[in-house]
């Protein structure tokens with residue numbers, strides 16, 4: 146297990162290095178970054194001044210070394226627009242995105258896994274039809290469209306939820322989510338729910354034909370325990386990787402959902418940064434999103450190892 | 461001796477997309493309390509399906525029982541296993557009838573410790589608490605000959621060797637002291653020395669606990685050492701049933717005779733090749749209208765193509781489904 150974790154750790158670091166390379170050269174690919182940053186009718190002198198201010202006049206290797214040394218300590222430079230360090234802006238927005246992503250993931254798990262289990266245990270039945278419908282809807286309905294419908298119906302129509310924004314309540318200094326998170330989280334969890342339903346159902350259908358399930362039946366174990374103790378426990382192994390990937394995707398921030406609900410998270414920040422051509426900020430967010438995904442993959446691999454004794458006690 | 465299981469005319473089909481597989485065509489046999497009945501036959505002859513259907517372990521659909529009954533006797537009172545409700549069946553499985561599967565690696569849950577897999581049915585059927593079940597499971601592991609049972613209790617199946625896994629499988633099947641144990645080719649996946657150990661273990665456990673055993677195998681060599689009686693199956697039909705010595709000395713069905721002459725014999729000095737039975741087993745998509753062995757039988761004659769032979773008595777406790785009287789070398793002369 147230790148060797149397994151170590152090898153995953155080294156892989157993760159290599160990936161992050163690759164991401165930094167891409168993030169750095171992404172900017173150079175646009176041609177002359179400065180021309181994108183200054184206004185269209187700036188004089189050549191102004192352009193040159195900005196170029197020198199930003200350090201774009203230095204040799205490429207020097208710029209790269211500078212970028213990398215900064216990146217390692219989380220310094221991606223100043224946001225042009227906010228005149229603040231890009232990382233600081235991200236960290237300010239982080240709690241909102243984490244809250245949204247966590248609630249969305251929990252919703253997806255609470256809806257998706259039991260539904261997939263019910264569907265897979267009785268293929269062709271009522272729950273299975275519901276299951277396949279949910280899988281289809283989750284993957285085909287665009288979440289921004291659902292978001293608008295939800296707002297119109299539940300917020301404007303019924304007035305159950307605020308139409309936009311994030312409200313928290315503070316208990317003992319901890320910010321807790323309020324009902325303001327429910328609609329955006331529901332809209333956001335749509336795709337993940339569809340994935341979880343489909344994968345849980347497929348895993349159950351496959352596992353229930355395994356020899357060891359027949360053995361469990363031959364011992365006289367009842368259906369309920371067969372499903373919870375034997376089938377779900379084995380299905381959890383492939384589900385862990387799906388959940389890990391999906392949580393990474395949710396945590397990187399959803400531009401659509403956060404914009405529609407004016408949710409003060411990273412997705413919202415990214416939309417704004419792109420609009421403002423705020424390169425340092427876009428770079429920082431891109432790197433941050435990759436970092437999140439890489440860390441989550443690492444945690445997923447570790448969880449995978451813990452869930453599967455063949456890996457835990459292997460090599 | 462009293463009868464513990466009586467199977468009559470068990471007929472089972474698989475309704476698949478490609479058509480109907482006639483897996484079992486009227487299987488009848490009895491099992492006496494305390495004996496070992498061996499079921500032999502080549503791959504696909506329906507040995508596993510016969511025993512699994514009794515415990516409702518086949519996927520239904522596609523499997524469907526067309527007719528027949530399987531009376532399981534408890535203190536002389538019969539209950540038909542085939543008509544049993546789901547809930548009643550849960551109480552028979554593991555508690556009354558244990559099942560040892562062929563490939564212990566795939567038959568054990570990879571993410572549950574071996575100990576818990578043994579303890580599970582103890583909690584279920586005997587209502588033991590977790591701690592008692594744990595102690596009992598360790599005793600069972602010890603009893604089936606796993607060294608260091610206490611430490612092994614916590615192991616996962618992949619940490620066991622093939623022989624140890626099969627021993628653990630046996631421990632699971634006998635955990636609740638069932639009256640009958642079905643051993644479905646428990647030695648096929650193992651190498652020869654381990655095979656012999658497992659056979660010895662099974663014999664010892666049966667002796668100590670007075671269990672009834674149905675031992676499924678395609679190895680007639682194993683049968684001689686373990687069985688009291690033998691049921692020979694061919695293409696879903698029970699072609700011959702006999703006490704083990706009688707079967708070896710006086711096989712009454714051409715198929716059995718073929719199987720026996722295909723066995724290597726240590727006392728045979730002649731350097732001839734082992735005999736093999738010509739041809740292949742029939743495809744089972746059609747309902748049998750005549751003897752299923754007719755295509756491959758060296759003694760076949762016109763009557764064999766007209767009807768499925770009934771059981772003919774052929775000595776004490778010996779019966780065969782064949783129109784040809786092998787002993788006397790001529791067709792039988794009944795009506």
Ligand SMILES: Nc1ncnc2c1ncn2[C@@H]1O[C@H](COP(=O)(O)OP(=O)(O)OP(=O)(O)O)[C@@H](O)[C@H]1O
Pocket residue numbers: 474476481483501502503504505506507508509510519522678744
């Ligand atoms: N799920 C299934 N669907 C369709 N046909 C099946 C199914 N399970 C078994 N059969 C058929 O039933 C017949 C009997 O199979 P069974 O497993 O009982 O053979 P066996 O005698 O135990 O052979 P082996 O020695 O290989 O274990 C075979 O022809 C097989 O094709």
Ligand SMILES: [Mg+2]
Pocket residue numbers: 507508509644645
């Ligand atoms: Mg079999």
